[in-house]
Amino acid sequence: MKVKLLMIGKTQESYITEGFELYKKRIVHYLPFEEFTIPTLRDTKNMKDAEVKQKEGELFLKNLREDDFVVLLDERGKQYDSVEFAGFIQQRMNMATKTLIFTVGGAFGFSEEVYKRANYKISLSKMTFSHQIIRLIFMEQLYRAFSIINGEPYHK
Amino acid sequence: MKVKLLMIGKTQESYITEGFELYKKRIVHYLPFEEFTIPTLRDTKNMKDAEVKQKEGELFLKNLREDDFVVLLDERGKQYDSVEFAGFIQQRMNMATKTLIFTVGGAFGFSEEVYKRANYKISLSKMTFSHQIIRLIFMEQLYRAFSIINGEPYHK
Numbered sequence: 001m002k003v004k005l006l007m008i009g010k011t012q013e014s015y016i017t018e019g020f021e022l023y024k025k026r027i028v029h030y031l032p033f034e035e036f037t038i039p040t041l042r043d044t045k046n047m048k049d050a051e052v053k054q055k056e057g058e059l060f061l062k063n064l065r066e067d068d069f070v071v072l073l074d075e076r077g078k079q080y081d082s083v084e085f086a087g088f089i090q091q092r093m094n095m096a097t098k099t100l101i102f103t104v105g106g107a108f109g110f111s112e113e114v115y116k117r118a119n120y121k122i123s124l125s126k127m128t129f130s131h132q133i134i135r136l137i138f139m140e141q142l143y144r145a146f147s148i149i150n151g152e153p154y155h156k
Numbered sequence: 157m158k159v160k161l162l163m164i165g166k167t168q169e170s171y172i173t174e175g176f177e178l179y180k181k182r183i184v185h186y187l188p189f190e191e192f193t194i195p196t197l198r199d200t201k202n203m204k205d206a207e208v209k210q211k212e213g214e215l216f217l218k219n220l221r222e223d224d225f226v227v228l229l230d231e232r233g234k235q236y237d238s239v240e241f242a243g244f245i246q247q248r249m250n251m252a253t254k255t256l257i258f259t260v261g262g263a264f265g266f267s268e269e270v271y272k273r274a275n276y277k278i279s280l281s282k283m284t285f286s287h288q289i290i291r292l293i294f295m296e297q298l299y300r301a302f303s304i305i306n307g308e309p310y311h312k
Contacts, residue, residue: 013175013178014174015171015172015174015175015178016171016175018170018171018174019169019171019172019175022169022171079282080282080283081282081283081284082283082284085283124281124283125280125281125282125283126235126236126237126281127236127237127238127241127280127281127297128237128238128300129293129296129297130296130300130310133292133293133296136289136292137285137289137293140285140286140289141283141285144284144286154286
């Protein structure tokens with residue numbers, strides 16, 4: 001299985017990039033990992049928020065393959081603890097999922113079409129985090145999940 | 157009101173420090189903020205985990221004043237969304253709390269004495285995060301809380 005993180009919008013701040021790369025290096029010991037950022041739309045001055053969300057959604061859907069298993073990181077999603085999240089990933093591997101895609105939405109969230117295409121929604125917390133922080137939280141949880149799956153101690 | 161973040165154990169990794177300082181700069185526009193790290197105990201080779209936790213707890217309690225309102229960031233705590241968390245902070249201000257202390261435990265968690273002294277427990281997520289990541293998540297939520305309290309838009 002391959003894991004892909006699809007992000008919509010802004011590139012990362014330097015401290016996010018540093019933390020992101022740190023976890024990425026650890027994650028690729030377990031399986032192939034790829035990140036992909038759909039760039040922020042230009043000339044959105046005259047566009048309504050809903051329109052930006054719509055267009056971002058279209059770009060997002062273009063980047064998917066039919067057999068991708070798509071998980072939205074969404075406040076309305078299922079709340080897991082870290083062990084349950086590891087169980088979810090293990091389950092996808094057992095189901096022979098080829099590519100497991102996690103995605104962080106843009107500033108205006110996901111469009112209806114993206115919700116329709118998604119296979120699952122997971123919430124990392126009841127709290128709202130910035131898109132920057134979410135990326136880091138996700139990477140740490142993904143790394144933690146593989147530590148759990150492999151029965152390794154994870155030193156905090 | 158003053159907010160203090162009390163941390164037990166390791167100093168921060170560079171990307172955590174960078175993100176931490178970034179949010180700290182924003183938070184001090186709203187109120188005084190202070191962080192304090194209780195250093196990791198030396199010579200713990202011959203100490204049991206429970207003993208380390210105990211000793212860390214003692215150092216922790218030494219740093220408290222009687223009228224400090226102490227909140228543990230603990231998985232077993234109350235789960236808030238960001239607006240509810242802002243409401244909690246607003247409430248402490250209304251109750252004329254002088255110093256509101258949030259604390260992140262050490263690798264072995266909090267000792268019984270620390271649990272007894274604490275006034276409240278808050279959980280940032282069902283998931284388990286590293287002590288490093290928790291610091292960043294907390295700072296972002298604290299900043300977000302003040303943005304909410306002051307009715308300011310918070311650009312993600």
